[in-house]
Amino acid sequence: MIDKNQYYDYIEEFIDLYSKRPFKINSNGMRFNHSFGIFYILKTRRPKLVIESGVDKGHSTWLIENTLDTEIVCIDPKPHNIIYKAKNGIYFEDDFVGIDWTKFNINNSLCIFDDHQNAYSRLMEMKWWGFKSAIFEDNFPTDEGDSYSIKQAFDETGHERIQLSEGFQQSTLRGKLIRYIEEKVLLKNYWRQSILRKSNKIDKVALDLNLNEYFEIPPIYVNKISHFNKEWSGNYEIKSKPLFKNMEDIPKIEKILTDIPDDQLINEFSYCFISYVKLN
Numbered sequence: 529m530i531d532k533n534q535y536y537d538y539i540e541e542f543i544d545l546y547s548k549r550p551f552k553i554n555s556n557g558m559r560f561n562h563s564f565g566i567f568y569i570l571k572t573r574r575p576k577l578v579i580e581s582g583v584d585k586g587h588s589t590w591l592i593e594n595t596l597d598t599e600i601v602c603i604d605p606k607p608h609n610i611i612y613k614a615k616n617g618i619y620f621e622d623d624f625v626g627i628d629w630t631k632f633n634i635n636n637s638l639c640i641f642d643d644h645q646n647a648y649s650r651l652m653e654m655k656w657w658g659f660k661s662a663i664f665e666d667n668f669p670t671d672e673g674d675s676y677s678i679k680q681a682f683d684e685t686g687h688e689r690i691q692l693s694e695g696f697q698q699s700t701l702r703g704k705l706i707r708y709i710e711e712k713v714l715l716k717n718y719w720r721q722s723i724l725r726k727s728n729k730i731d732k733v734a735l736d737l738n739l740n741e742y743f744e745i746p747p748i749y750v751n752k753i754s755h756f757n758k759e760w761s762g763n764y765e766i767k768s769k770p771l772f773k774n775m776e777d778i779p780k781i782e783k784i785l786t787d788i789p790d791d792q793l794i795n796e797f798s799y800c801f802i803s804y805v806k807l808n
């Protein structure tokens with residue numbers, strides 16, 4: 529179990545580090561709350577090997593490298609988007625399942641999945657190779673997001689369309705048409721792929737069987753309304769309550785506020801239920 533007070537011990541140290549981040553506006557990637565989640569787990573679990581699946585520009589790579597002295601493996605099929613590279617990072621353009629993990633000592637490792645793939649499949653793949661611990665950067669609530677999440681598995685609601693969130697649908701006619709055809713084909717050949725998952729009662733049973741530890745890492749502070757434009761209640765309820773109710777009460781917060789344009793504040797304090805999981 530996590531001692532709630534322990535979170536507070538790390539906030540000032542985190543803000544000192546975060547104020548030095550290379551990309552002041554990390555569009556497409558994690559911001560303040562999720563970066564704190566990664567920082568907190570790295571500090572408290574101290575893995576010797578971190579697997580980062582989903583690199584993009586390299587914000588999370590920078591965060592890992594500057595939080596802990598650890599070996600880093602970075603995976604992204606689109607390496608041309610990478611701007612910041614870890615000095616001693618080992619880079620792969622393949623998928624997590626396409627890497628020979630017997631070449632690494634994974635005994636004390638942490639996988640950080642920010643690759644928008646099926647989280648339930650990722651847990652099975654981890655078990656296949658013998659990984660135990662992971663962070664899922666996005667743990668989408670039911671009816672949201674672009675990948676099957678642990679929350680959706682526990683809710684038994686599946687993930688029946690590629691993008692569930694209203695505000696993130698394809699906007700052009702061409703995009704809508706392609707998405708429609710993609711989904712039709714995927715559902716027709718449903719048993720052969722893992723992007724879409726029908727609502728089911730089985731995945732929850734298997735999660736209960738295999739999860740040793742599972743918790744949502746609390747945000748430091750959140751906007752009044754969620755990332756999905758919904759109140760923080762029902763499916764959007766935050767299980768681990770925000771550490772601060774008022775932004776002004778966060779120690780040293782002014783160190784980062786000066787870097788962030790007003791129109792970006794809402795993104796900076798977004799939160800998508802970043803979660804830590806440990807398998808049996």
Ligand SMILES: C[S@@+](CC[C@H](N)C(=O)[O-])C[C@H]1O[C@@H](n2cnc3c(N)ncnc32)[C@H](O)[C@@H]1O
Binds near residue numbers: 645
């Ligand atoms: C949300 S971005 C990652 C942001 C990054 N972690 C950060 O915080 O700055 C998602 C990334 O996942 C990558 N991606 C897509 N499929 C992937 C896969 N199968 N394995 C690893 N990365 C993948 C995309 O190319 C994209 O760069």
